[in-house]
Amino acid sequence: MFSNLTNKLQTIFKNLKGQGVISESNIKEGLREIQLALLEADVNYRIVKDFIDDVAQEALGQKVAKSITPSQKLVKIVHDKLIELLGKENSPLKYSSNPPDVIMLIGLQGSGKTTTSSKLAKFLHDKGQNILLAGTDTQRPAAREQLQFLGKNLGIPVITEGKTPLDIAINAVKKANAISADTLIIDTQGRLHINEELMDELANIKKAVSPCEILLVADAMTGQDAVNIAKSFNERLGITGVILTKLDTDTRGGAAISIRKITGVPIKFAAAGEKTEDLEIFYPERMASRILGMGDILTLVEKAESEVRKDDTEKLVKKLKAETLDLEDFLSQLRQMKKIGPLSKMLDYLPVEPSLKNMDISEERYKRIEAIILSMTPEERTNPRIIDGSRRKRIAEGSGTDVQDINQLLKQFYSVRKFIKEMVNKGTRMKRKGFSSPLIPP
Numbered sequence: 001m002f003s004n005l006t007n008k009l010q011t012i013f014k015n016l017k018g019q020g021v022i023s024e025s026n027i028k029e030g031l032r033e034i035q036l037a038l039l040e041a042d043v044n045y046r047i048v049k050d051f052i053d054d055v056a057q058e059a060l061g062q063k064v065a066k067s068i069t070p071s072q073k074l075v076k077i078v079h080d081k082l083i084e085l086l087g088k089e090n091s092p093l094k095y096s097s098n099p100p101d102v103i104m105l106i107g108l109q110g111s112g113k114t115t116t117s118s119k120l121a122k123f124l125h126d127k128g129q130n131i132l133l134a135g136t137d138t139q140r141p142a143a144r145e146q147l148q149f150l151g152k153n154l155g156i157p158v159i160t161e162g163k164t165p166l167d168i169a170i171n172a173v174k175k176a177n178a179i180s181a182d183t184l185i186i187d188t189q190g191r192l193h194i195n196e197e198l199m200d201e202l203a204n205i206k207k208a209v210s211p212c213e214i215l216l217v218a219d220a221m222t223g224q225d226a227v228n229i230a231k232s233f234n235e236r237l238g239i240t241g242v243i244l245t246k247l248d249t250d251t252r253g254g255a256a257i258s259i260r261k262i263t264g265v266p267i268k269f270a271a272a273g274e275k276t277e278d279l280e281i282f283y284p285e286r287m288a289s290r291i292l293g294m295g296d297i298l299t300l301v302e303k304a305e306s307e308v309r310k311d312d313t314e315k316l317v318k319k320l321k322a323e324t325l326d327l328e329d330f331l332s333q334l335r336q337m338k339k340i341g342p343l344s345k346m347l348d349y350l351p352v353e354p355s356l357k358n359m360d361i362s363e364e365r366y367k368r369i370e371a372i373i374l375s376m377t378p379e380e381r382t383n384p385r386i387i388d389g390s391r392r393k394r395i396a397e398g399s400g401t402d403v404q405d406i407n408q409l410l411k412q413f414y415s416v417r418k419f420i421k422e423m424v425n426k427g428t429r430m431k432r433k434g435f436s437s438p439l440i441p442p
């Protein structure tokens with residue numbers, strides 16, 4: 001996600017760091033490069049211009065010029081401005097005083113409406129809500145079956161009865177009332193391009209079902225176009241929120257960065273994958289951190305917490321603070337990470353060097369790590385420092401690997417331990433200062 005933009009920005013900041021004292025001219029040079037990087041990422045040019053003007057104004061102010069760590073200050077300003085651009089805070093779903101709440105999902109063909117309908121259904125179902133899904137796509141063959149299939153897998157009822165999309169929507173509201181659903185999610189049909197017929201149809205459904213949310217599903221891969229599409233939908237139907245999809249693909253990021261500002265409509269969720277669990281609440285601050293390559297520990301922790309028992313996490317944090325993390329913990333962390341999702345995906349959330357993100361942590365490699373740790377004695381696992389040359393040889397033989405593999409694993413273990421320890425300490429420090437994220441640079 002945004003890997004090109006992130007790499008570019010990191011290089012810019014790194015170069016700036018090497019300059020020692022910051023002057024007006026090198027800040028200007030940095031800003032020019034940031035401007036280019038944003039334009040290349042397909043961010044709307046007007047937004048880029050305003051953004052750079054804003055950052056420049058603050059960065060060139062006296063306070064910053066006299067700062068001891070100017071490059072960090074610049075990162076902080078860019079981070080803050082990016083958060084502002086993305087919408088400041090998360091904007092939660094609205095509820096009506098009179099359930100069922102109706103949520104309509106609209107968007108162009110293939111943007112991910114049907115998939116996202118089922119993701120949102122799971123998201124709300126997991127929160128204990130009683131959900132009804134409605135498939136109103138009468139145009140594309142098998143569209144309704146697609147939603148039915150997804151609903152069945154989730155154990156969530158799906159209604160598709162009716163001749164026209166409007167009929168189905170009206171039937172759905174009746175059914176939702178009859179089964180006392182908390183929320184009705186209506187999946188609508190898409191078109192390749194915006195046209196009057198589609199707009200009329202959606203407007204009629206809107207009138208009939210009085211949705212409390214009309215969410216535009218926008219494919220982040222469509223770049224600038226996604227912004228224009230959002231604008232048209234908004235002018236015609238009055239959308240209340242955006243769900244960005246396909247953030248797992250190699251999108252340039254421009255749409256994600258521009259859409260909020262241009263439409264004035266908040267991004268409520270982000271989807272980064274095809275599976276039903278691949279939906280996240282959109283937090284501007286976390287997205288800004290990700291774009292700047294500062295990782296997104298909070299999302300990671302949230303993801304982990306929903307999968308891993310809380311007391312396990314607490315135990316781990318305690319161990320980390322006491323600096324007693326050992327290879328047993330390392331292995332159990334790897335096992336838990338496996339439960340949460342592919343490791344390569346997890347790395348997206350971590351502020352690691354871009355080169356590390358391409359690290360191959362295949363199933364095979366995981367198995368090898370497991371075999372190595374299991375070939376160690378309990379003493380070696382709790383106190384890895386005692387693993388000398390002859391022990392390494394024995395472990396390699398026992399696990400069917402090479403001494404080199406053992407060396408590599410230990411090196412990795414120490415750097416992970418150091419990294420996590422730093423993150424935990426930083427997190428605690430920031431919390432004390434009243435910051436909400438451990439990642440805001442000082």
Ligand SMILES: Nc1nc2c(ncn2[C@@H]2O[C@H](COP(=O)(O)OP(=O)(O)OP(=O)(O)O)[C@@H](O)[C@H]2O)c(=O)[nH]1
Nearest residue numbers: 109110111112113114115190245246271272273274
């Ligand atoms: N990689 C990735 N693929 C996605 C994501 N969301 C949806 N897709 C894929 O995009 C394709 C289209 O998704 P649908 O949900 O069918 O899109 P739609 O908007 O309902 O399409 P129509 O009903 O034809 O207008 C499918 O192959 C999905 O698996 C996502 O977040 N990431």
Ligand SMILES: [Mg+2]
Nearest residue numbers: 113114137143
């Ligand atoms: Mg569909």
